[in-house]
Amino acid sequence: MADDAEGQREDTPYYREGAGGWGSVEGMAKIMAEMKPMPAVLDTLRVQNKPGGHMCTSCAWTKPKDPHPFEFCENGAKATIWDLTSARCGPDVFARHTVTELLGWSDHDLERQGRLTHPLRYDPATDKYRETTWEEAFAGIGAELRKLDPKSVVFYTSGRASLETSYLWQLFGRMYGHNNMPDSSNMCHETTSVGLKKVIGSPVGTCVLEDFDHCDMLLFFGQNTGTNSPRFLHPLQQAAKRGCHIVTFNPVREAGLVKFKNPQSPLQMTLGSATPISETYLQVRPGGDIAAILGLVKRVLEIEDEEGGIVDRAFVAENTRGYEELRAFARATDWTAIEAASGLTRGELVPVAETYARAKAAIGIYGMGLTQHVHGSDSIAMLVNLLLLRGNIGRPGTGISPVRGHSNVQGQRTVGITEKPELAPLDQLREMFGFEPPRDKGHTTIEAAQGVLDGTVRGFLSLGGNFAHAISDTARVQPAWRDLALNVQIATKLNRSHLLTCPAMWLLPCLVRAEEDLQATGPQAVSMEDSLSHIHGSLGRRTPASDALRSEPAIVAGIAKATLDPNPRVTWDDWVGDYGKVRDLIERTWPDQFADFNGRLYTPGGFYRGNAARDRRWKTDSGKAEFTVPPSLLSLGRELRDGEYTLVTLRSNDQFNTTIYGYSDRLRNLDTDRMIVLMNPEEIARAGLREGQAVRLVCAEEDGHRREVGGLRVTAYDLPDRCLAAYYPEANPLVPLSLHDELSKTPAYKGTPVRIEA
16 A cells, blocks of 8 residues: 555546545535525525534534635535425325335435424324424323333434533433433544543543644544545645645545645636645554554654653653553564554554654544544544653644534533433532432443343434434344334434334424524524534524424423423523523533633634643543553454454445435545445455455354345455445444444444455
């Protein structure tokens, strides 16, 4: 594998143009033509991610205080166009189709029916959804919730819900009597929340946007910037132009980290060539990041022994614990073992380590390629080891920066959406609202799915998302959804989770963030937190898709009022009438982070809620940042056996989570349906297969259950040996519920052992 960014294989597909450019414009235009949004969508995009405007519902990348003329990316525009479509999925659609019929449709076709317009209740006698009233829905849901043991009910939250909605949701759940509050973080970055907190005391990254102006080295691990957070490419382009060393470790060569053509630069779009981003691109073996980073650590320590002055000894002595143990481990680990586990050579790793040893300010950046493994937490800890060696946390231009996926997934955890009682403000809630919150641990995503499967979960309320389709082991779990006593789905568009029906099931449509939210005191703003811990206000201005829609806070309050006994301190109607009062509650609950919340709502660039680790205050058990020794050089659960491969699941360029906008994966030059399996040409030959051949993948974990996905076509692609890639969520049935990060229980979507059968 070539280690320069342009070292693409000519015998496999790749996108020659780089991220951005005219391809991104064409991608947006294609969705615009298909969804036919209201004309005002252009005005919405004009103010998207700007102070006083609408905050994108797509990725969580930060919003700069000095925005570009167009502060949105291709996928952010697609999300807004998707939300503001002119298509409507009203009661007439459900009158024409049974749920069984709809289950046969593709994910793309389900969502392209358009916006849900009226509250619906499932009718088992006809196998159809029927229109109901909000009053009937709230009363019926409340009656069912009162019948159930609260500990048997799960309140799930997708990453789209605002801080205001999330605060009310967690308060409702705890007043009802449980901590079963997983969110979409459980499927992606919960490994960060648990693993990072263990070693530096912070559950989130330490960087702010200005750090990317002052670093001279960026190390990327398992993050696909071009598809998942394209606005990040602007600071990366500026960093590359000023000579910052950008090095990427990823099994897949992703176009956004190879080169970028800025759509907002007329010169570059017409006459200029794309800007190279990564100066070195190393296709690490899936699960090999621990070994690769250890190789960097080993060489940095060798240079320290040879020259001195490389390790920041004053920082290490004052701020850390465990340095000598890591040093001994690195010295004792042979390069042969590092090469075998990482899939990279000493000759590839040493130059990166030597550049890092000379860098004055470095940032470690990672995505789900690091978190979604059995030892994902240890991968994060190893990256922290590397940064701590040179004091690269807590100085300008340094830090660790996980790139979050969904818009407010980090913020929901900040305001109490958590299954971990020690992370929730239980004492404050008791004092403020006069009830005794539950203190027992709630369900993670994995435990919630397992509870649906074994029958211990009886009720499920979903605040957005597509939980039943996004989780692992879907083929085993999905049939069990029909055995629930209660299923409530709050949503904007139809998806597969809405079709796994039980007798007491409601589908409740809500406003999207771009729509005007008119309540008793007038139009309401909501807020969210970006992946750099800044809080932003968002004000929707578009006419709602239906007069029957309600806001998420109004729906949460309506269900809560129908379920809970009255409490004079809990004034649901007042809070729905004025979301500023909810922000006052958030400020009372966390006064150090949300001081003057309402006054700072529209701060350009957002207001920073602070981070102790950035200030070198380590909220760990020891009070120090922790060097750690990994239990294994592989983040996989075990070594591969003969005939096995590591499966990596991918999202396409025409996709956001389980939302499938179309079938063009432009940034990988794959224009096909989604039922493909990628492998390198040598592996295809060694397996006795041919390109285009139909195959099935079978999970290689042995637990008494056969897991397989068939109907896949072999497609040649530039991947490491013994690595296969397939699309998420189509490949989810291959990932057992039991295969997850050991600390966080995040599913191992990037590291599942499989076999391939012709």
